[in-house]
Amino acid sequence: MGNGDVISLGGLGEDAKGTAFTEYFKSSENRWLAWNEVKQSWKWWGLYPTMVLMQDGRLFYTGSHTFGAGLPGTGASIYDYASGSITDVPGLQDKDYRDQSMSVLLPPAQDQRVLTLGGGNGHTNVDAGRLTDIIDLKAASPKYVAGPPIPQGTLTGGAAQSSKQGKMYVSAVLLPDGTVFETGGALHNRADPVFEASIFDPISNTFRPRMATDPVPRSYHSSAFLLPDGRVMAIGENPGNGTFDNRISVYSPPYLFQGARPQITSVAATNWGYGSTQQITVNSPVVRASLIRPAAVTHSSDPNQRFVELPMTVSGNNIGLNVTSNPNIAPPGWYMLFVHGANGVPSIAKWVKLG
Numbered sequence: 001m002g003n004g005d006v007i008s009l010g011g012l013g014e015d016a017k018g019t020a021f022t023e024y025f026k027s028s029e030n031r032w033l034a035w036n037e038v039k040q041s042w043k044w045w046g047l048y049p050t051m052v053l054m055q056d057g058r059l060f061y062t063g064s065h066t067f068g069a070g071l072p073g074t075g076a077s078i079y080d081y082a083s084g085s086i087t088d089v090p091g092l093q094d095k096d097y098r099d100q101s102m103s104v105l106l107p108p109a110q111d112q113r114v115l116t117l118g119g120g121n122g123h124t125n126v127d128a129g130r131l132t133d134i135i136d137l138k139a140a141s142p143k144y145v146a147g148p149p150i151p152q153g154t155l156t157g158g159a160a161q162s163s164k165q166g167k168m169y170v171s172a173v174l175l176p177d178g179t180v181f182e183t184g185g186a187l188h189n190r191a192d193p194v195f196e197a198s199i200f201d202p203i204s205n206t207f208r209p210r211m212a213t214d215p216v217p218r219s220y221h222s223s224a225f226l227l228p229d230g231r232v233m234a235i236g237e238n239p240g241n242g243t244f245d246n247r248i249s250v251y252s253p254p255y256l257f258q259g260a261r262p263q264i265t266s267v268a269a270t271n272w273g274y275g276s277t278q279q280i281t282v283n284s285p286v287v288r289a290s291l292i293r294p295a296a297v298t299h300s301s302d303p304n305q306r307f308v309e310l311p312m313t314v315s316g317n318n319i320g321l322n323v324t325s326n327p328n329i330a331p332p333g334w335y336m337l338f339v340h341g342a343n344g345v346p347s348i349a350k351w352v353k354l355g
């Protein structure tokens, strides 16, 4: 949450059944509140529900979850913790087939657009799909609209997927050039890995297909996340036979082959306040600066993932970075500070602490 509190929704209780409890960590008191101190919705939000903090403090439940069918209603909603109200959001396609899809708040966070991609249904075990959906949360009445389908990949042995086959267990990773890397996944419940990777451009709303694929299957219990050097690490594979593949893959995006990297040569302060201007120096011209939240990902779910634009004031190699005054755009905590030049090549990140 923007005030540093943590809200915990969905999941299983100690009886291994779905719990409708909301739990709430109050940062200023450094404790989890008792259940009757918490505003309860008494709604079960599913397993690993992806809840994106909106700029006005409400939470967007994207419809991305783990196991089985989607929630009743439209499968996506806006939850206002302050008032307790839940409002269905229309437009999510095939909402009962978005099991282990993935949702990301698209770069930049200030644009308040969310992309949900892929998914299947681990219970009925139909072929996972290629659907994507995009929503603009700034709209007066936000609704999902269909995005481009996930590019087709290949199955084990090299056979091409059919035109309807997509993937569940998708990983999506925000990159420091403002695009989204999408990788991994499988066609069925803990089986039939899909070898496919692409980059989504949130400006053109298109996929750049046929990126280098991970040689290791990445289905259940796989994750991918951005490293501070601009590469992406992928881990995990736990197929239905119960084995676990411990191999790690590290992916270098195309921008690492496009020329020299700019360097952040100094950061005046590492503790940043909201609404402040922060001074850095660089060794070559840069066109964009951003804060990217470090990974907190599991089961195709990282509701905390965000890319916060830092508008710049440039004077030679001295750059002033304009930090948002809205903590709902960038909740307090540690971030990776990146810059990139006109060729799209990002710097290595510096760590800064906001709030």
Ligand SMILES: [Cu+2]
Residues within 6 Å of the ligand: 221, 299
């Ligand atoms: Cu699990």
